[in-house]
Amino acid sequence: MDKVRIGLVGYGIGGRAFHRPFLLDAAGVDLVGVVARSPAKHEQLATDLPGVTVHDSLGDLIAAGVDAVVVTTPPSTRRELVLQAIAAGVAVVADKPFAPDPATARAIRQAAADADVVVTPFHNRRWDTDLVTLRSVLDAGRVGTPLRFWSRFDLVERHGIATGIGGGVLSDIGSHLVDQAVSLFGPIDRVSCTLDVRDARSLGLDQDGPIDAGFTLAATHVSGVESVLTSNKAGWLGARQLRLDGVDGTYEATSTDVQAQAAVAGASPADDRSTWGVEPSSGTLTTESGTVDVPSAQSSYTDYYERFARAVRGLGPVPVPVDDAVHVVEVLDAARRSAASGETVTVPAP
Structure with a gap:
């Protein structure tokens, strides 16, 4: 080619x-x-x-x-x-x-x-190493039919909250977390959302007025899976955690966002492809038989x-269908309307 x-x-x-x-x-x-x-x-x-x-x-x-x-x-x-x-x-x-x-x-x-x-x-974070590892567990049937999914991604990054049109953490990290959930469990039918709204100046941002510094979004997929997605950039402790409950088991992992951390530090997968995109710690899979470690998969945004x-x-x-992109924007719009009204909002069908 x-x-x-x-x-x-x-x-x-x-x-x-x-x-x-x-x-x-x-x-x-x-x-x-x-x-x-x-x-x-x-x-x-x-x-x-x-x-x-x-x-x-x-x-x-x-x-x-x-x-x-x-x-x-x-x-x-x-x-x-x-x-x-x-x-x-x-x-x-x-x-x-x-x-x-x-x-x-x-x-x-x-x-x-x-x-x-x-x-x-x-939506490169479909290739996040922790998500690729979770997907391998799901695809192998190790948790059985999926029921509930939790995804938390907190960053100590007040200065990194985008301002202006399309700004705020819901548009930023929310785009990725919603897309990850959609890639795993299919389209979302309805959402309920709360926003952590702060005064932008109090966060050190060059903007007047309120801005969302974080969110918690509860989503019901058409498949019946329930996802809870949460992120905040205004706190003082970063965290990346995933959990998936299925009828036969629970997978759980805490990760370091290994690819993004390396890329921001100036590293490249071309430096050493053999070690790129591997989380240093393992996840765990708990079933009726007990708990076992699940070693990290290897992944790279290069694949995108x-x-x-x-x-x-x-x-x-x-790599990501444009229909999925439109659906993610529809979900985020429904989330904002839910946060404003305090009600669960139905998402238009893709």
Whole structure:
């Protein structure tokens, strides 16, 4: 397969830590350009990606020749950039949140369908090592029919709460936790949600007014599985925990978010693929027979981009279907309405 020429639009912490190392590591991918405007970003790119052309605009990048773009800019600018790429016939990875509201998500999906262009959300956390390990336990039938799922992801990261359109922790971490639950147990039928709403200035953010610093979302899947998803960035203790109850057993794990921690620290899977993406501790599976350790699987976000490259060449499905992206946005919208009303809200059918 000819390598897919990909351009990266935006070079903040997401572009640098969560896209660059995995684009460089992915077979079938050639990172050929980056869109960045500030002089500081140009200097950083000269060090990080020597020889890769830096462009001032998406239009310039497309004119230089690309098969696909990864749009990592804030949600307030992302819609127009994604639609611009689609109109040019260029495949798109849209960072999360895929869209700030359901209407925008549906408009992007329709534009992609009309233009017959590949579009997929950057829900890379389907490839989180702890989730891949849990999925292997589930797929092997080791807990039997799944009943209840808990997912907690707390970060000591007040400064990392995104502001503006599409900001807040529900849109940020919530996009991933909802998508993970959907990938495991299928679409969500109804939700009940509470938000930890804080004054943005009190969190040290450059914004006036309230912002959600965390959430607890209870979801009922069409399959009957109940999921409880929770995250907070305003506390003082980080935690990543998963638990799955089934009729035959319970799987439980505490993890370190090993890939993200390594990527933010500047590491890359290309440094040592044999050790990349393995959690240092094991999960446990408890059944009628007792408790056994479940060693960590190995995973890499690189797999996301290798799947994307094959999809662009028509050799396989996208890593995450755009219908799932729209559904996640619908779930998050229902969660906000639930938090405002104090009632359980039905999610539109996918």
